[in-house]
Amino acid sequence: MSTPASPLRTLLDRRKSGYSLEAPFYTDPAIFEQDIKHIFGQHWIYVGPEVMVPEEGDFVTIEIGRTSVLIVRSDDMQVNAFHNVCRHRGSRLCTEHKGSVGNLVCPYHQWTYNLEGTLLFAEHMGESFNRSGHNLKPVHVRNIAGLIFICLAENPPKDIEDLAAAMTPYIAPHRISDCKIATQIDIIEDCNWKLTMENNRECYHCRGNHPELTISLYEYGFGYAPTPENCEGIDQYNQILEQRHQQWEAMGLPCRELDHLDDCITGFRTQRLPLDRAGQSQTMNAKVASSKLLADFQQADLGALSFWTQPNSWHHFMSDHIVTFTVLPISAEKTMVRTTWLVHKDAVEGRDYNLKDLTAVWVATNAQDRALVERSQQGIRSDAYEPGPYSPFTEMLVEKFCNWYTNRLSALAE
Structure with a gap:
């Protein structure tokens, strides 16, 4: 007699391509535990820019489910990661x-570790x-052009090196190591983390919200779905896109689309796109928010390089500032979104720069997105909910996110 399929396996097997996921993927605590174990526990997770720990002894803590991870800058200026236990x-x-320490001292019995985790x-x-047998347990850490990724798995996916090789030429010109954090804002969304990510992966909703x-x-x-009315506008945009790509490539800035969102274990996508109006930055007037440009940029209108990673960032x-987002699940219906400028x-x-001008666009956008995903979570709880079809013109990246998620869960879950 064959063994009956688990409820999760049944849901995964009947997932309909091109449609949203069934309700339990967004509401069931048991599936959430599988997400923590297999998605956040076995893949590379973006946790923040390296300048979150700018000096020796600086640390931050990252919470992933029941696991607390300590990110610390050592005396040799390396970024290390340990289980915060x-x-x-x-x-x-x-x-x-966050904070700063000379050594890591346990507040309970004062066991003391150096910044390399040695007791x-x-x-x-x-x-x-045997003191050497009781050093802190390390967590795999990878610094990619100033962006810090960690992996809780014993054997992390090796294709992080493919991502690093592909993305370093795109990111490095912005010199994250020569940046500082202007501000960081955490918000809590009353929704499943996948709704947060799906909302980010499309701009179908942007024009109206x-x-x-x-x-x-x-x-x-x-x-955009092509129609006789908008074909001229689409053609004009494509001409602008090609012109700007040629200009940026002549400056040594890679800009063409790379898309590996659902064909790699460590999924990612990037593309540099022109900005409208002044074309300089994501601000309320599309001009730079900071007169001090990044790196040694002499030109302000460099568009916006977008970079997406699976599962959480x-x-x-831009020429004057960077906005980076990390998503960390709290429970089946609660998610933390951390935005760093x-x-x-x-x-x-x-x-x-003026902090209000720097942050205005994404403070407003995050609040709007929070309302949208929370409204989605409320609707998905209804018995009337059933998976709906994705737009093949505007929700392609949502489909790729769901493909990646269900494929990885299928490969790893019991």
Whole structure:
């Protein structure tokens, strides 16, 4: 007699291509636990820019399900990652989200570790105690042109090196290591993390919901169903796109689309697109928010380099600032979205940039998106919900996200 398929396996097997997922994927705590175990526990997770720990001894803590990870800058300026768990009796080492330390000292019994995770001091343990066998448990960490990814798996996906090789030429010109964090804002959305990610992967909703964001976005830049009425506009946009790509490539800025969202374990996509109006930045007037440009850029209208990673991030790189987003699940119906704005390390607030101008577009857009995804979560709880069809013109990347997610869960789940 064959073994009956698990409820999750049944849902995965009957997933209909080109349609949204069934309700349990967004509401069921048991599936959420599988997401934490197999998606966030076995893949490379973006956690933040390296300048979140700019100096020796700086640390941040990252919460992934029940796991707390400590990201720390060591004395040799390397970024290390450890499980935030003392090897004595399991106490959390650092309870604050961020701070600075000389060594990592457990607040319970003062076991002390250096910034490479080596146990230096453990009082009252006797002469036979093997100190070297009780160092902090490391977490795999990869710095890609200033973006920090971690992986909780014992054997992380090796194709992170393919992502690094492909993306470093795109990201490196912006010199994240020469940036600083202007501000960082966390918001909690009452929805499943996949709704947050799906909403990000399309701009079908942008025109009717994001008046601030669409000031600088070209109407045809993120997909549009061609009609006799808009064919001329689409052709004009494509001409602008090709002209700008040629200009940027002549400057040494890679810009062509790379799309591996659903054909790699470590899925990613990138493309540099022109901006509308002043064409300089994602601001309320499409001009730069910071007069101090990044790196050694001499030209402000460099468009916006977009970079998406599976399962939990997206990023926008402009001439004057960078906006980077990480999504971390809290529960089946609660998600944290962390937005970080980066400017040149020498930019001075009040002189080179105004924080309100810098953040206005994405503060507004995040609030609007929060309302949208929470409304979606409410609707999906209804017995009337059933998977609906994706637009083949504007929701292609949503389909690729769902393909990646269901394929990876199918490969790893019991």
